[in-house]
Amino acid sequence: MFxxxxxxxxxxxxxxxxxxxxxxxxSNKQYRTDFTPCDPAxxxxxxxxxxxxxxxxxKLGYVEFDDQGxxxxxxxxxxxxxxxxxxxxxGQPNNQQGIVIVVFVHGWKNNAATDDTNVITFRTTLQYLxxxxxxxxxHAARKIVGVYAGWRGLxxxxxxxxxxxxxxxKNTAHKVGGSGALTELLVDLETLQQESNTxxxxxxxxxxxxxxxxxxxxxxxVYSAISEIxxxxxxxxxxxxxxxxxxxxxxxxxxxxxxxxxxxxxxxMAVSISNYPAxxxxxxxxxxxxxxxxTHYFFPLGRxxxxxxxxxRDANQRKANRQAIGWFQPFITHHLFYNTNAEAxxxxxxxxxxxxxxxxxxxxxxxxxxxFNNVHLQRQKWHPNNRIAATYDFDDTILKPRLNYRPGxxxxxxxxxxxxxxxxxxxxNKVLINFLMQYILFCQTDPQEHSR
Numbered sequence: 001m002f003x004x005x006x007x008x009x010x011x012x013x014x015x016x017x018x019x020x021x022x023x024x025x026x027s028n029k030q031y032r033t034d035f036t037p038c039d040p041a042x043x044x045x046x047x048x049x050x051x052x053x054x055x056x057x058x059k060l061g062y063v064e065f066d067d068q069g070x071x072x073x074x075x076x077x078x079x080x081x082x083x084x085x086x087x088x089x090x091g092q093p094n095n096q097q098g099i100v101i102v103v104f105v106h107g108w109k110n111n112a113a114t115d116d117t118n119v120i121t122f123r124t125t126l127q128y129l130x131x132x133x134x135x136x137x138x139h140a141a142r143k144i145v146g147v148y149a150g151w152r153g154l155x156x157x158x159x160x161x162x163x164x165x166x167x168x169x170k171n172t173a174h175k176v177g178g179s180g181a182l183t184e185l186l187v188d189l190e191t192l193q194q195e196s197n198t199x200x201x202x203x204x205x206x207x208x209x210x211x212x213x214x215x216x217x218x219x220x221x222v223y224s225a226i227s228e229i230x231x232x233x234x235x236x237x238x239x240x241x242x243x244x245x246x247x248x249x250x251x252x253x254x255x256x257x258x259x260x261x262x263x264x265x266x267x268x269m270a271v272s273i274s275n276y277p278a279x280x281x282x283x284x285x286x287x288x289x290x291x292x293x294x295t296h297y298f299f300p301l302g303r304x305x306x307x308x309x310x311x312x313r314d315a316n317q318r319k320a321n322r323q324a325i326g327w328f329q330p331f332i333t334h335h336l337f338y339n340t341n342a343e344a345x346x347x348x349x350x351x352x353x354x355x356x357x358x359x360x361x362x363x364x365x366x367x368x369x370x371x372f373n374n375v376h377l378q379r380q381k382w383h384p385n386n387r388i389a390a391t392y393d394f395d396d397t398i399l400k401p402r403l404n405y406r407p408g409x410x411x412x413x414x415x416x417x418x419x420x421x422x423x424x425x426x427x428x429n430k431v432l433i434n435f436l437m438q439y440i441l442f443c444q445t446d447p448q449e450h451s452r
Contacts, residue, residue: 030072032062058126058144069179098208107216112150121428135368139206173217177224210248219256260328276384276408288326289421295324333405338419342396384408
């Protein structure tokens with residue numbers, strides 16, 4: 001009888017715990033079910049389920065994935081791709097400019113809901129990129145098109161279930177990246193980019209660009225989706241003496257939550273090249289905040305338990321298998337420092353507002369053009385195969401290489417000052433957004449070079 005009572009008590013406790021977590025779970029559902037384009041600034045809540053958001057500054061489409069990495073609805077893909085065809089003028093010859101396609105794969109604790117913080121930040125970023133395009137003087141302004149890749153990064157509503165979802169959501173992220181649908185989407189977008197550049201642009205028209213950004217577990221999903229393709233392309237381009245090229249033009253990963261060992265082979269390939277092409281630019285860039293407690297502490301703790309029975313050939317391999325890529329010291333190539341003079345130099349191209357005593361995104365054409373002029377000066381410092389790697393001064397930040405970095409290596413792994421990105425989730429920081437805008441310009445090939 002005593003044993004039965006203990007068993008019943010244990011079952012009751014287990015049932016209560018299970019009920020708590022079940023009630024606190026978010027719905028495994030598709031958010032974007034309305035295929036009529038909508039402007040959230042004009043229609044507000046009526047746009048909450050719109051698959052296409054259409055504003056004067058940008059177009060934004062949503063593609064969602066379930067917990068197994070499948071498309072929630074393939075119609076989302078065809079709708080978004082048709083939007084891109086229309087915006088790029090595919091099918092219409094002699095277009096005077098391409099478009100800028102920015103893909104964002106969100107991370108932990110986020111989804112595709114209209115009021116999600118990552119959705120709001122992405123809208124702000126697209127609007128800022130549009131302002132930057134309009135301020136350009138060296139080519140015609142291109143339209144900005146965003147693609148938001150949504151998945152159930154937020155699986156629990158309450159603490160501590162939110163924090164405890166870290167390792168389970170990591171596994172889901174790798175399913176999203178490894179099941180083929182995300183890879184298919186990114187390859188399809190690159191195909192549209194190439195079709196626009198090859199067949200439908202007028203001579204010397206600014207080319208269509210494809211920039212892929214992932215955050216947290218979204219960065220893990222992106223890396224899982226593209227790593228095999230990028231590795232294969234790197235092998236082919238190295239043999240031909242051509243610049244190393246990822247999927248699209250640039251891949252930027254913010255606070256990535258995947259182990260350094262996944263990057264080992266790609267890293268070895270990049271650093272083993274004896275002579276980088278003269279026109280090589282950065283193509284894969286990874287940024288991790290020095291205040292990112294989630295990948296610094298949570299991540300290796302989870303990896304310790306999940307790899308405890310795995311065999312490693314030495315201590316360095318064991319560390320690479322347990323540490324997040326942004327914390328594995330042998331891979332880190334740069335530090336991104338906050339410019340301590342930025343607040344004192346609150347003129348020109350700094351984002352610091354002396355009146356509000358805060359950093360704000362540039363809100364005038366003159367400020368943006370000052371910023372572009374500075375980027376142009378920094379681009380001139382980039383010399384692959386130079387004896388000494390350069391340090392780059394952006395508006396409020398300084399990108400400084402470590403001694404192990406070889407000039408021209410197209411893979412940058414950067415440790416970021418907490419004033420630029422204070423922690424794992426601080427991707428809406430104005431200093432960071434402004435830096436990324438500049439960095440995209442810094443890394444890009446000549447906008448008119450569209451016959452690649």
